[in-house]
Amino acid sequence: MAGSRSGAGASGGRRTGQPTEVTLFTLLLALLTCCVRCAESSKPNIILVLVDDQDVQLGGMTPMKKTKALIGDTGATFVNAFTVTPLCCPSRSSILTGRYPHNHEVRNNSLSGNCSSTLWQNGPESQAFPLYLSKQKYQTFFAGKYLNQYGKKDAGDVGHVPPGWDQWHALVGNSQYYNYTLSVNGKEEKHSDRYEEDYLTDLILNRSLHFLDDRSPQHPFFIMLSPPAPHSPWTAAPQYQKEFSNVQAPRDGSFDKPGKDKHWLLRQPVNPMPNSSLTFLDNAYRRRWQTLLSVDDMVEMLVKKLDSIQELNNTYIFYTSDNGYHTGQFSLPIDKRQLYEFDIRIPLLVRGPGINPNQKLQAPVLNIDLAPTILDISGVNLSTVNMDGQSFLSQMAPSLRNGTARPFFLVEYTGEGNPTTDPACPKLGPGLSQCFPDCVCEDAYNNTYACVRTLDGKQDLQYCEFADSESFVEMYNLTSDPNQLENIVKKVDPSVLQAMNQRLIKLQSCAGSSCRDVM
Ligand SMILES: *[C@@H]1O[C@H](CO)[C@@H](O)[C@H](O)[C@H]1NC(C)=O
Ligand SMILES: *[C@@H]1O[C@H](CO)[C@@H](O)[C@H](O)[C@H]1NC(C)=O
Numbered sequence: 001m002a003g004s005r006s007g008a009g010a011s012g013g014r015r016t017g018q019p020t021e022v023t024l025f026t027l028l029l030a031l032l033t034c035c036v037r038c039a040e041s042s043k044p045n046i047i048l049v050l051v052d053d054q055d056v057q058l059g060g061m062t063p064m065k066k067t068k069a070l071i072g073d074t075g076a077t078f079v080n081a082f083t084v085t086p087l088c089c090p091s092r093s094s095i096l097t098g099r100y101p102h103n104h105e106v107r108n109n110s111l112s113g114n115c116s117s118t119l120w121q122n123g124p125e126s127q128a129f130p131l132y133l134s135k136q137k138y139q140t141f142f143a144g145k146y147l148n149q150y151g152k153k154d155a156g157d158v159g160h161v162p163p164g165w166d167q168w169h170a171l172v173g174n175s176q177y178y179n180y181t182l183s184v185n186g187k188e189e190k191h192s193d194r195y196e197e198d199y200l201t202d203l204i205l206n207r208s209l210h211f212l213d214d215r216s217p218q219h220p221f222f223i224m225l226s227p228p229a230p231h232s233p234w235t236a237a238p239q240y241q242k243e244f245s246n247v248q249a250p251r252d253g254s255f256d257k258p259g260k261d262k263h264w265l266l267r268q269p270v271n272p273m274p275n276s277s278l279t280f281l282d283n284a285y286r287r288r289w290q291t292l293l294s295v296d297d298m299v300e301m302l303v304k305k306l307d308s309i310q311e312l313n314n315t316y317i318f319y320t321s322d323n324g325y326h327t328g329q330f331s332l333p334i335d336k337r338q339l340y341e342f343d344i345r346i347p348l349l350v351r352g353p354g355i356n357p358n359q360k361l362q363a364p365v366l367n368i369d370l371a372p373t374i375l376d377i378s379g380v381n382l383s384t385v386n387m388d389g390q391s392f393l394s395q396m397a398p399s400l401r402n403g404t405a406r407p408f409f410l411v412e413y414t415g416e417g418n419p420t421t422d423p424a425c426p427k428l429g430p431g432l433s434q435c436f437p438d439c440v441c442e443d444a445y446n447n448t449y450a451c452v453r454t455l456d457g458k459q460d461l462q463y464c465e466f467a468d469s470e471s472f473v474e475m476y477n478l479t480s481d482p483n484q485l486e487n488i489v490k491k492v493d494p495s496v497l498q499a500m501n502q503r504l505i506k507l508q509s510c511a512g513s514s515c516r517d518v519m
């Protein structure tokens, strides 16, 4: 007010009439500024909960009763959500950039494969979605696992805080529940193994609640929580370590089936699996569920907090995972990294303004769509961002946006191997990795593939080409064969194979809009 009075006074001596004009103008200006501010603070808040290795296909969401009630039943459940690459670091890089791996160039979980490398930091990470949110005046908060090599010496140490984050509490390295190091806004913070002080899932929740208390109500917020669960070493909170004692991994359609018509890696496992593998994978399955109970508590606490600060009805909450997981399918004991449904399908639940409750949505959505959707909500003009994915706001809130679903998409993966033979499995030779339990390998350099999927309500087809010495091809009709038991490549009309191959070629070199317009 002081400003407006002196402004009016300064020109007041010259003519009558003018002071009023100036006062009016200043008043208008003040009103306008206020409106902009009001609009800013009423912009929706956004929360992204990203869990590590949670499947949706094999019952991974079963222990998440509160999450399903508080997000899914209150909003939308996407029943056809996929990762474009079933491995932590490449998938997380896709989530952050909205790009397929061939465009962010993070190939695997190693520094040499660009996981949190300097090239990634100087390139794709500097164009990831948090920076845009920050420019939209969002207050941004991150806590939990980021990228597998984050915080390591050769990856810029804990001092590297990616651009766009106001508050940063990131785990150094891969998922752990205790005895870990964090980068807290660029400073090292070591933790031991006292449940009340260090259990990582609880700690990141607590820090997000403090952030909510300390935030400025003038601006919207974005929170990303990335708990270690249900990744190994599957350390549940003490109160949950006896849960699910009678649960075993589901014996579903592809459980312990031979991978006889499949690529080389799938022809290796002993079939049927030895009892020791069964014991191992049942134990893993049970412990994965136990760790998820703390994530379920996290979601409940977050929702309660938002309600108590009266932000719940103005907040979008996304719940998803970086990739799926398998336990015994095609006689592979435990892991991800395969092109099959159990590894590429992910949970995706969203609640928020404009999303009607209890929706089960069929449109295929991808992890590269999260960034454009979040930016769409925040008011960014998507034609100004360099992303391969597309906003799915129109799918879940048609009253807010128009839009159509894509009919085709790509899943691409670069296999990991070890240059030397695993000493625990001397018979196997080099080029393999993840060879446990019982020396069954879950990955290899030649487990490198690209798949195109047609999923449009009429057809559900998957076509995959391997970059191995056999140029192996797999094709599945998921409508008639949802368990992917029969590779139909030798039965299918060659013209169908050719059309799929052409789409695959286009998708493998697509960028931006050309990734969305493949016919
Ligand atoms: C790592 O990313 C950079 C660009 O950010 C790219 O030039 C390089 O080829 C990538 N490395 C690998 C192994 O893909
Ligand atoms: C944490 O580290 C301490 C000291 O090395 C060790 O005794 C303890 O077993 C570790 N706890 C966990 C859960 O790994």
Ligand SMILES: *[C@@H]1O[C@H](CO)[C@@H](O)[C@H](O)[C@H]1NC(C)=O
Binding pocket: 195, 196, 197, 198, 199, 200, 202, 203, 206
């Ligand atoms: C989180 O906060 C709760 C409630 O204040 C407390 O009981 C718990 O010990 C905290 N856990 C961690 C790991 O900070």
Ligand SMILES: *[C@@H]1O[C@H](CO)[C@@H](O)[C@H](O)[C@H]1NC(C)=O
Binding pocket: 275
């Ligand atoms: C494996 O377990 C089954 C059922 O528990 C049992 O019948 C069978 O004898 C076991 N096989 C071996 C080799 O231990």
Ligand SMILES: *[C@@H]1O[C@H](CO)[C@@H](O)[C@H](O)[C@H]1NC(C)=O
Binding pocket: 313, 314, 353
């Ligand atoms: C949220 O609820 C409050 C009070 O119940 C109401 O005034 C406000 O308009 C609601 N906001 C939205 C975005 O629905």
Ligand SMILES: *[C@@H]1O[C@H](CO)[C@@H](O)[C@H](O)[C@H]1NC(C)=O
Binding pocket: 107, 108, 109, 110, 112, 113, 114, 415, 416, 417, 418
């Ligand atoms: C990761 O990718 C890089 C670049 O292609 C490769 O040199 C390295 O061997 C890969 N790491 C593993 C474990 O396969």
